[in-house]
Amino acid sequence: MICYNCGCRLSEQDFCTGCGADVSLYKKVIYLSNRLYNDGLDKASVRDLSGAIASLKESIKLNKNNIDARNLLGLVYFEMGEAVSALGEWVISQNLRPKKNIANDYIDMIQNNQARLDGINQTIKKYNQALAYCWQDSQDLAVIQLKKVLSNNPKYVRAHQLLALLYMNTEEWEKARRELEKCEQIDTGNTTTQRYLKEVTHMLVPEESQKGSTRKKASSDEIIRYQSGNETIIQPVNAAEKKGVSSLLNLGIGLVIGIGIACFLILPARIQKAKADINNDLRAVSEQSDAKTATIDEQEQKIRSLTDENTQLTSQLAALEGTDGALQATDGLMMAVNAYLTDPEDIETIAGYMEAMEPDENGEEEVKHSNSYETLRKQFLTLVSEKLAAYYYGLGNDSYRNGDYGAAIPNLKRAFTYDNTNADALFYLGNCYRENGDDDKAKEIYAQVMDDFAGTDRASKAETYLAEINNQN
16 A cells, blocks of 8 residues: 555555655545445446446545556446446546556457447447437337347346336336346346336236235225236136136137137238238339439449540540640740749749749650740740849759758759859759769769860869769779
């Protein structure tokens, strides 16, 4: 046992040896909580689940950290079909003790089994729907819902009790007794089940529910009534029992008459009615099936029509756009020109549209454009080339200084494309390739620097770096 104040392990003394706190009352509370847990465990072992719940709740009320009591309470709830209450107790237990807690296994057992989790959710929804039907006085629908609930969760005590109550309301005492006996098998100490069962027993066998074995004498006109299914049995109290051969003879005659009525009157009519009902059901199902089949055929026809239309439109769109991306490039040029007319200083937006016009570097053939497109492009570049070159050189130079050579390469390449007199852009491009380990591209760029800018400082440095690369190889 741990001290509530300092967490030190307690001894047999009435005070904590660690902090000196008085723990006499605390020990009594913990002992009482453990005793109630043991009482709940004993009751659960003999299936007195209601009594076990009462004891375990008191145990937790005294000591909320009694993990064993809380886990057992969850198991008892789960055995009674109360899966939500069980999960609530196990989640609290898991939060109090996250590690080395069997509640983790219980929660995983439910949450990792999607079929079981869906079954629990459906059971709760159907039970709530049955309650709603009861409030709406639709008892037949409530009975159907409760039967579905019990088919998914046969140990749901509250569903059994509600179904028995509905049977009692319609005076179907035998069915009510069967449901209550199932409740007794699950929870032997449930007071609600015992109260309902006492009422059902009184209606089925009223004389056995009275105290003592003697019967009160009744006058000659007193009778006893009790229900058996949907039939009401009426028995005179003081009726003299017939004895001897006459009793057997009357019994035989009654039996023969009953069999004859059943065979010649009742049974054929019921068979005919059952056949008529079956035929009506088959006709209704057949009509529904034909309607659904027609609907499916209509939808499939629409799908095929839409598919063909989509194929045609796709082909037309491909024909309009072309396979070489000429339309995309024309749009990019138009957008760039429009951006320049709107704000000539917004070079970033113009650069974005110009990048959309760049050909792919995947080895495909160069895009072929009309003469008017090429004329407009050349005239536009005379206006913006200088600004674009400065813009891309600034981006590439910043990335190069920061060591981001992969980002610097495309920007420096564009800067030299728009201004082929920028020796710094070409030289730094070669340095980026060399730093990225692409020696072949670096040698190619350094050779171009030496050819295009011969006699400059950049050409001299390019020659030095080229020699270093060749010596390394």
